[in-house]
Amino acid sequence: MREAAEAAARQEGGLSEPRFWGILMTGLPGFLREGFLPLGAFYAGLKLNGLAAGIVASALVSVLIYLYERRAGRDALLVRLSLGFVVVQSIVGLAADSTTVYLAQPVLLAAAWGLAFLVSVPLGRPLAGALARAWYPFPHWLRGTAAFKRVYGIQSLVWGAYFLARSAIRLALLLNGSLESFLLITFLTGTPAMLLLLAWSIRHSIRGLVDVERPADALLAA
Numbered sequence: 001m002r003e004a005a006e007a008a009a010r011q012e013g014g015l016s017e018p019r020f021w022g023i024l025m026t027g028l029p030g031f032l033r034e035g036f037l038p039l040g041a042f043y044a045g046l047k048l049n050g051l052a053a054g055i056v057a058s059a060l061v062s063v064l065i066y067l068y069e070r071r072a073g074r075d076a077l078l079v080r081l082s083l084g085f086v087v088v089q090s091i092v093g094l095a096a097d098s099t100t101v102y103l104a105q106p107v108l109l110a111a112a113w114g115l116a117f118l119v120s121v122p123l124g125r126p127l128a129g130a131l132a133r134a135w136y137p138f139p140h141w142l143r144g145t146a147a148f149k150r151v152y153g154i155q156s157l158v159w160g161a162y163f164l165a166r167s168a169i170r171l172a173l174l175l176n177g178s179l180e181s182f183l184l185i186t187f188l189t190g191t192p193a194m195l196l197l198l199a200w201s202i203r204h205s206i207r208g209l210v211d212v213e214r215p216a217d218a219l220l221a222a
Contacts, residue, residue: 038059038062042055042102043183051097051102054099055094055102059087059090085105088105092105093105100175107171110163111164114167117160117163118156126152127159128152129152132205147209151204166189170186
């Protein structure tokens with residue numbers, strides 16, 4: 001399916017009439033799986049049989065998600081990175097025998113993502129644009145335009161600020177609140193907030209890029 005979309009985009013030399021719901025539903029199921037299922041499995045295992053059970057349950061769910069995503073042809077690099085982090089997180093959590101240490105790792109990782117989003121803008125390679133390619137097959141010529149960098153530069157700043165703010169709130173709760181309050185805030189600042197940001201990002205991308213014309217040199221090279 002994705003290869004067909006990419007071929008259509010190349011043939012038309014444009015965005016092949018992107019639709020908000022089409023783009024959203026391309027990436028949303030995987031986004032929800034990765035954001036909710038591992039954490040839910042951890043909490044269930046933790047309550048049923050302790051920390052080790054929670055970590056193992058979360059890791060097993062993450063492996064199943066990895067296998068599903070690879071079978072579905074998702075971006076191999078991102079999927080492997082996600083699984084690699086789960087492995088490291090599980091090993092560190094088991095070695096430390098600490099729920100706080102286990103849960104703090106994704107919080108710190110999210111903060112690192114926030115910094116990466118922000119730093120990518122002055123470097124001229126907005127991270128939001130690189131990640132958006134997993135949701136929509138942008139033509140190669142479009143990815144080099146000023147409009148593409150402007151649109152995803154703005155989005156990178158917004159996502160960077162979001163990740164840093166969310167990490168600060170979650171870390172404060174993890175160190176000073178209850179496990180249940182941490183998980184509740186993790187969910188509320190996760191799925192609902194990210195859905196709103198994703199909806200805005202998609203609409204912002206369509207408005208900012210749909211009318212971009214293909215450069216003459218790109219037409220000659222086609």
